Every structure is written in C-alpha cells, then in structure tokens.
Amino acid sequence: MSDIFLMPKYIISGENALSESMEHIKNFGKKALIVTDETMVKIGTVEKLETQLNENQIDYFVYDGINGEPIDEMVDVGKRLYLENKCDFLIAIGGGSPIDVMKAIGAMLTNEGKIVNYNGKVIPNPPPTLVAIPTTAGTGSEATKFTIITDSMNNIKMLLVGPGLIPTLSIIDPEFTLTVPPAITAATGVDALTHAIESFTSRKAQPMSDIFAISAIKRIYNHLLDAYEDGSNYNSRKEMALAALEAGIAFSNASVTIVHGMSRPIGALFGIPHGLSNAILLKDCLEFIKDGAIKEFAFLAKELELVYDEVEDGEAADIFVKSIIDLINKLNIQTLEEYGVDKKEFFANLDKMATDALASGSPENTQRIPTKEDIIEIYKKLWKEEKVACRL
Numbered sequence: 001m002s003d004i005f006l007m008p009k010y011i012i013s014g015e016n017a018l019s020e021s022m023e024h025i026k027n028f029g030k031k032a033l034i035v036t037d038e039t040m041v042k043i044g045t046v047e048k049l050e051t052q053l054n055e056n057q058i059d060y061f062v063y064d065g066i067n068g069e070p071i072d073e074m075v076d077v078g079k080r081l082y083l084e085n086k087c088d089f090l091i092a093i094g095g096g097s098p099i100d101v102m103k104a105i106g107a108m109l110t111n112e113g114k115i116v117n118y119n120g121k122v123i124p125n126p127p128p129t130l131v132a133i134p135t136t137a138g139t140g141s142e143a144t145k146f147t148i149i150t151d152s153m154n155n156i157k158m159l160l161v162g163p164g165l166i167p168t169l170s171i172i173d174p175e176f177t178l179t180v181p182p183a184i185t186a187a188t189g190v191d192a193l194t195h196a197i198e199s200f201t202s203r204k205a206q207p208m209s210d211i212f213a214i215s216a217i218k219r220i221y222n223h224l225l226d227a228y229e230d231g232s233n234y235n236s237r238k239e240m241a242l243a244a245l246e247a248g249i250a251f252s253n254a255s256v257t258i259v260h261g262m263s264r265p266i267g268a269l270f271g272i273p274h275g276l277s278n279a280i281l282l283k284d285c286l287e288f289i290k291d292g293a294i295k296e297f298a299f300l301a302k303e304l305e306l307v308y309d310e311v312e313d314g315e316a317a318d319i320f321v322k323s324i325i326d327l328i329n330k331l332n333i334q335t336l337e338e339y340g341v342d343k344k345e346f347f348a349n350l351d352k353m354a355t356d357a358l359a360s361g362s363p364e365n366t367q368r369i370p371t372k373e374d375i376i377e378i379y380k381k382l383w384k385e386e387k388v389a390c391r392l
C-alpha cells in the first residue's frame with residue numbers, strides 16, 4: 001500500500017519571516033479576517049501583523065474572541081464576522097487555539113451546516129486561503145490537516161479532519177514565541193514532543209513522517225529545557241518553533257495515538273489546556289506504549305545518543321523512556337490535583353473519558369492497542385501519591 005504525504009504549500013521560517021511573507025499574502029486576497037485572542041492584541045503581536053498588512057495595502061478585520069480553547073460558538077461568530085466584513089481569506093495569529101478556530105471558520109464558509117456535523121467525517125470542500133502564524137511552539141496546527149473544536153452541547157473535543165485544513169502558508173517567526181511564559185513553554189513543548197513520539201510509533205507512520213518526527217524529537221530533547229529556563233534564548237526558541245512545525249507535519253501524516261486520545265476527554269471535562277493534559281499523561285503512556293514499541297524507542301535512544309549502538313533494544317528503550325521522564329520532571333508540569341481537578345469527579349467520569357478516548361480513534365493507532373480497562377488504569381495512575389511526592 002502506498003502512503004500519501006501532505007504539508008503546507010509555503011513555509012516561511014526564520015528571522016523576518018513575517019515581513020518576507022507579505023509578497024505571498026498580497027496575492028491571497030484583498031481583506032483578511034485575522035483570528036486571534038486578546039493577549040495577542042495586548043502584548044502587541046497583532047499590531048506587528050497589522051503594520052505589515054498596512055504597509056502592503058492589505059485590508060483586515062480583527063476577531064480577537066478566541067480566549068480559551070476553541071468551542072463551536074467561536075466558529076459561528078467568526079463566520080458571521082468574515083461575511084459581514086466581506087473578507088476573502090483568513091490569517092490566524094496566536095497559539096493552536098486561534099489557528100484551529102480559523103480552520104473551522106474557513107471550513108464552514110465552504111461546507112454546509114455546522115462544525116459539529118463533521119465530527120468523524122472528512123470535511124470535503126477546501127476553505128478560502130488560510131495563513132497560520134503560530135506564537136507558541138507546540139501544536140503544529142500550522143501544518144496539520146486537523147482542527148480540534150469542543151462540541152459545547154456534548155462536552156466532547158471533536159477532532160475534525162480535512163486535507164483543505166492545512167494552511168496554504170505557515171509563517172514560523174521565532175520572535176513571536178519569545179513572550180511565552182515558562183509554564184506554557186513547558187506544556188506546549190511537551191505537546192510537540194508527544195506529537196513527534198506518537199507519530200514515530202504510530203501504526204500509520206510512514207518513511208516521510210518518520211523523518212520529521214525524528215528531527216523534532218532531537219530538537220525538543222536538546223532545546224526545550226533551555227527555552228523553559230530562559231525564554232529570551234532566541235536559539236532555543238527557534239529550534240522549538242521548528243520542532244513544533246516538524247512534529248505537526250509528522251503527526252498530520254501519521255496520526256497521534258494513545259496520549260492524545262486520552263488527553264482530549266480530560267480537556268473537555270475539566271478545562272485543562274491541551275498541552276498540559278498531554279504532559280500529565282505522557283509519562284504513564286510512554287510506559288504503556290513501550291511494550292509494543294521497543295524497537296522504535298531503542299532507535300530513538302540511539303538517535304539521541306543516550307546509549308551506544310551495541311546496547312540491546314530492551315535496555316535502550318528503557319533508557320529512552322527514563323530520559324524523557326527526567327526531562328518532563330524538570331519542567332515542573334502541574335499535576336491534576338495542582339490544577340484543581342476534583343479527584344471524586346475525575347473518578348466518576350472514568351468510564352465516559354475512556355469511552356470518548358476510544359471513540360476518537362487515536363488509541364487504536366498505538367502499537368500496543370489499549371483496551372478500555374487499560375485506559376481507565378492509566379487515568380487512575382495519574383493520581384498515584386508518589387507523583388505528588390516526587391515533585392516536592
């Protein structure tokens with residue numbers, strides 16, 4: 001069977017990426033709907049984009065309503081604003097949330113009905129031109145064919161898919177990530193790491209996605225801690241921005257597996273940000289994945305130069321898992337308890353969360369396919385006493 005590999009048509013990355021993208025953006029339309037959040041406006045990030053658009057005589061309307069992770073209502077508002085303001089293409093500037101809402105708005109401009117109607121289906125018609133400018137180094141949404149939107153009626157984080165959702169142009173300007181606070185740097189960085197590890201070990205991995213996944217894992221392993229400890233370190237920010245992009249390209253083509261499958265229900269029910277819920281799950285999920293992915297983890301241990309080539313696979317795989325866990329421990333990721341999740345409520349929802357995780361389809365891409373009981377067991381492990389103790 002052959003493999004199909006998709007990625008954005010244009011990726012412009014590095015210093016001055018935004019200003020040098022303008023010659024392409026000029027050709028995309030006359031008026032952009034800018035999809036963003038209030039923080040991006042407040043810290044002056046949107047103004048930098050506006051300045052560039054003004055200099056290039058491109059008109060725009062700013063929709064800064066993506067405050068929190070995407071829900072279906074934000075898509076309806078964005079669609080209305082696009083039509084009322086006679087826009088003809090879209091630009092998202094911000095983290096994965098504004099980028100995902102932009103994609104869903106675009107999809108609803110060219111497809112019938114509401115975004116919730118597309119859960120579990122491929123969105124058929126391509127949206128108007130999409131431009132993504134990520135300001136976190138995490139989701140990789142700037143390069144993926146996915147958008148994740150919460151169905152507010154049913155409290156489900158829908159994973160929606162369509163090849164047309166891949167932005168035409170992705171602008172990777174590391175300067176925008178310099179302002180990300182440490183806790184968000186950590187959580188979004190672990191999100192990118194999760195994308196890369198999951199795509200490399202996915203049953204849907206292919207040679208092209210492996211190239212991007214391996215490169216992303218190396219960059220993240222070597223630079224995430226530096227970006228977390230010193231947010232003004234341009235080089236580590238640049239490496240992380242590239243890594244998040246690579247990881248996005250990888251999982252857009254190879255899918256994610258158990259971690260993301262289990263992460264979305266936690267996000268939908270307890271409002272935990274996507275990067276954080278992945279980071280909370282990654283350690284226990286890696287232990288679970290390992291039994292089905294000894295060869296892959298051993299390979300990664302060797303790529304990261306954690307072991308000599310002669311070390312046998314079982315031992316190398318253990319060292320890979322331990323090294324990733326050590327890295328995560330240094331990032332002071334909050335526990336569920338610290339985030340304020342009520343343990344009783346969490347346990348009362350175990351069955352729904354496991355059902356929703358399996359229904360998303362992601363867990364079945366794992367080399368070791370989890371049962372519902374396995375998933376419940378991992379959710380329970382997140383509350384082990386020693387977890388809190390080992391962080392003190």
Ligand SMILES: NC(=O)c1ccc[n+]([C@@H]2O[C@H](COP(=O)([O-])OP(=O)(O)OC[C@H]3O[C@@H](n4cnc5c(N)ncnc54)[C@H](O)[C@@H]3O)[C@@H](O)[C@H]2O)c1
Binds near residue numbers: 148180181
């Ligand atoms: N489409 C995909 O392929 C895909 C993949 C993974 C995750 N996601 C989705 O992406 C969303 C999460 O995105 P995210 O983790 O980037 O977070 P986010 O976009 O929700 O942003 C998190 C917070 O960081 C702030 N922020 C962003 N950039 C900043 C900057 N440069 N300086 C200061 N503050 C900044 C935002 O204002 C916000 O308060 C979730 O909804 C998740 O489901 C999508």
Ligand SMILES: [Fe+2]
Binds near residue numbers: 191192195260274
């Ligand atoms: Fe993710």
